[in-house]
Amino acid sequence: MRASLIGIVFLLFSQPVWSAAKIEHWQTAQGSRVYYVHTEGLPMVDIQVSFDAGSARDGSQFGIAALTSALLDTGAGDWNADEIAKRFESVGANVGAGISDDMAWVSLRTLTDKKLFDKALETLQVMLARPTFNEADFQREKNRTLAGLKQREESPAELAHIAFSKAVYGDHPYAHPSDGVIETVAGFSANDLREFYKKYYVAANAMVVIVGDLNKEQAEETAQSLVAELPAGQKPEPLPEVAMPVKASQRHIDFPSSQTHVLVGMPGTYRKDPDYFSLYVGNHILGGAVLVSRLFNEVREKRGLAYSASSSFVPMFRKGPFVASLQTRNDQTQKALEVLNKTLADFINEGPTEAELTAARKNITGGFAMRFDTNKELTNYVSMIGFYGLPLDYLDTFQQKVEQVTVASIKDAFKRHIDPQLLQTITLGGAPAKK
Numbered sequence: 001m002r003a004s005l006i007g008i009v010f011l012l013f014s015q016p017v018w019s020a021a022k023i024e025h026w027q028t029a030q031g032s033r034v035y036y037v038h039t040e041g042l043p044m045v046d047i048q049v050s051f052d053a054g055s056a057r058d059g060s061q062f063g064i065a066a067l068t069s070a071l072l073d074t075g076a077g078d079w080n081a082d083e084i085a086k087r088f089e090s091v092g093a094n095v096g097a098g099i100s101d102d103m104a105w106v107s108l109r110t111l112t113d114k115k116l117f118d119k120a121l122e123t124l125q126v127m128l129a130r131p132t133f134n135e136a137d138f139q140r141e142k143n144r145t146l147a148g149l150k151q152r153e154e155s156p157a158e159l160a161h162i163a164f165s166k167a168v169y170g171d172h173p174y175a176h177p178s179d180g181v182i183e184t185v186a187g188f189s190a191n192d193l194r195e196f197y198k199k200y201y202v203a204a205n206a207m208v209v210i211v212g213d214l215n216k217e218q219a220e221e222t223a224q225s226l227v228a229e230l231p232a233g234q235k236p237e238p239l240p241e242v243a244m245p246v247k248a249s250q251r252h253i254d255f256p257s258s259q260t261h262v263l264v265g266m267p268g269t270y271r272k273d274p275d276y277f278s279l280y281v282g283n284h285i286l287g288g289a290v291l292v293s294r295l296f297n298e299v300r301e302k303r304g305l306a307y308s309a310s311s312s313f314v315p316m317f318r319k320g321p322f323v324a325s326l327q328t329r330n331d332q333t334q335k336a337l338e339v340l341n342k343t344l345a346d347f348i349n350e351g352p353t354e355a356e357l358t359a360a361r362k363n364i365t366g367g368f369a370m371r372f373d374t375n376k377e378l379t380n381y382v383s384m385i386g387f388y389g390l391p392l393d394y395l396d397t398f399q400q401k402v403e404q405v406t407v408a409s410i411k412d413a414f415k416r417h418i419d420p421q422l423l424q425t426i427t428l429g430g431a432p433a434k435k
Contacts, residue, residue: 023382023392030203030232034223035386037211039375043112045212046379049128049226050387053104053200056173056239061192063180068193069097069104070141075132087123091116095124101174102317103387109376112213121222129229131197138190149182160261160428163253167424168266168321172242202233207386211379242267242319250425260333260429264340266422268322271315271388275413277401279313282410284360285352287311287324298343299326305336317388322418330430345420351411365399
């Protein structure tokens with residue numbers, strides 16, 4: 001849903017709105033956690049209500065978290081999808097919803113003029129508390145999802161990542177794709193979504209983030225009203241720990257393409273890992289800073305084996321994946337894979353140089369403030385801090401933590417987290433051309 005009014009206001013007040021994020025935290029009477037940052041300069045507010053209801057909570061119904069999220073704005077209370085859209089549009093507000101492996105969320109960006117704000121907030125509150133999941137909307141969204149899953153079968157990149165996740169996570173809830181698979185989604189009923197909603201969209205499992213031009217009292221009233229009609233419920237049990245692979249594996253998947261996708265990795269790190277900053281800065285040197293990283297230099301610059309090569313850690317509630325990847329011509333796959341593995345092994349054994357570390361620190365800290373110079377970006381960061389229980393001064397101390405990383409701490413962290421003997425390798429593409 002788009003709103004021209006917000007766009008106009010944003011242009012009128014385009015200066016950065018964040019200089020030092022003071023995050024305040026409390027709980028509502030229903031037990032929902034609230035994180036609030038007051039910003040000035042724009043007469044608007046970003047609100048995000050999140051639940052521990054991502055795809056990791058799918059159970060055996062792969063895709064149900066995503067489909068439940070997709071149905072939230074298609075009907076609520078006495079309103080259908082068009083009426084909900086018109087209510088938001090009439091006050092210049094944007095609403096959205098989505099999921100990750102860990103989290104499901106609904107977001108609202110609205111002006112803070114009382115008349116406009118009250119209508120947007122009421123609409124969001126009804127969406128959260130009284131979604132209808134009516135049959136016609138359910139069937140339409142289900143068919144749309146199934147069409148997308150069918151189309152996914154033609155995407156080598158997506159198929160490679162699905163196979164990689166399965167190789168790394170086995171039967172863990174992180175193993176399956178967030179949007180599900182055809183076999184499970186095809187069997188869903190609207191009642192399945194209602195049951196998922198009733199279990200996870202409850203006050204005890206909710207977190208409200210408010211960033212914008214509301215004072216503390218207004219923020220308290222806003223948070224309270226958003227969760228007031230939700231049943232108290234209870235938080236779900238923590239996700240199981242990730243079982244580490246017992247040995248390395250390599251699997252090739254034939255696909256009619258001239259390029260082969262290569263993914264190498266294993267479970268890496270989690271959000272509250274004490275080694276996080278050493279791994280983050282180290283990976284920036286290894287493959288995170290794509291155009292100047294070691295992987296890019298070895299694979300692309302020195303040998304011309306691929307257009308790009310990169311690596312990343314994806315920290316989650318449990319150990320998210322570490323993955324190094326590239327895409328190369330089919331007949332160069334083995335050579336590119338050898339270079340990738342040697343570059344990774346050398347980095348684990350030797351660590352970065354002092355010069356590489358100095359450059360990485362400057363690169364990371366130099367643009368740090370630009371990452372959340374709008375309310376929306378700051379809301380995303382505060383949601384991450386709140387959801388994963390990170391310290392409230394996380395943003396204030398981020399640059400200090402980066403500066404404290406040393407060559408030794410990177411080398412030590414990589415050796416303990418990335419074992420070349422446990423790497424899972426997926427290659428997906430066509431067979432090498434015969435000479």
